[in-house]
Amino acid sequence: TFSSTFNIPYTKFSLSTKYFEKENASKKWFWDPLKFTTSFSLPFNISLSQEYIYNIEDKKNDKYSISFSWKGLSAFYNMNREVPYKFDPVQTWIPASTEKKFIPHSLGLSFSNGSSPFEIYSWKNRIHFQAFFSSSLHLNLVRLTDSYFTFAPKITFKIHEFMDISFGATSRNDSIIKYFGNSFNLPITFQGETNIFKDILYSFFFWDKEKRQLSDFKLKSINFELTHHLKDWTMTISYSIKPTLKTVGNRKTYNFDPTISFFVQWNPIGDIKV
Numbered sequence: 381t382f383s384s385t386f387n388i389p390y391t392k393f394s395l396s397t398k399y400f401e402k403e404n405a406s407k408k409w410f411w412d413p414l415k416f417t418t419s420f421s422l423p424f425n426i427s428l429s430q431e432y433i434y435n436i437e438d439k440k441n442d443k444y445s446i447s448f449s450w451k452g453l454s455a456f457y458n459m460n461r462e463v464p465y466k467f468d469p470v471q472t473w474i475p476a477s478t479e480k481k482f483i484p485h486s487l488g489l490s491f492s493n494g495s496s497p498f499e500i501y502s503w504k505n506r507i508h509f510q511a512f513f514s515s516s517l518h519l520n521l522v523r524l525t526d527s528y529f530t531f532a533p534k535i536t537f538k539i540h541e542f543m544d545i546s547f548g549a550t551s552r553n554d555s556i557i558k559y560f561g562n563s564f565n566l567p568i569t570f571q572g573e574t575n576i577f578k579d580i581l582y583s584f585f586f587w588d589k590e591k592r593q594l595s596d597f598k599l600k601s602i603n604f605e606l607t608h609h610l611k612d613w614t615m616t617i618s619y620s621i622k623p624t625l626k627t628v629g630n631r632k633t634y635n636f637d638p639t640i641s642f643f644v645q646w647n648p649i650g651d652i653k654v
Contacts, residue, residue, distance in 0.1 A: 490516035
């Protein structure tokens, strides 16, 4: 077994592999893939990392990934050795060959202000308002129609040592590729609105059912939570709604199934909970 790590200011490298014996195999000795990782911790909260895996047995590249983060913003890019696919209008995605190739696999971008939310204080800082937002874009470069986009806003209202009230929702769009369809030259005609900003806006048209149903931004959950602080005790009531697909006869419909939970904790001894 070989494993090494090198550290210099702002940078860390690691390299590892293994040569091992395997019983009841076509041959006796095998190599583990060679793994090489690099990470950079730069000023201004900037970090960059990459990972490379080489299959010594097959003498081929197995994986390469690179990621970047700065404060609440992050991005990644992956390449894998796998079977490529091509789009067929009838059968959707079919294998383009039987041989695995080292090809781009996925690309993503995400943002969250969880570490630095928008805040407003009032009444000598006894009343506190927070607004959170997180969003992520994931592009599947092997099967483009499996790409998606999510966003989840959340607001919290706090009264010091008395009550916390929070409300959040999560929405997801599984047809994100239609906004970039012309760029990838897919042999398909996309339905609905192909302007992402209009599509987001239509999802909030609560007064217009037709426009709202045309939007591909679908609600995945609504969450409401109330926390009451009682000195030695903390009481929390949460209410969550998630749509579930149900089949009645030959008809499929979505129902909103609620989940209600009630939780009490004795603060001096964290192990005592009800």
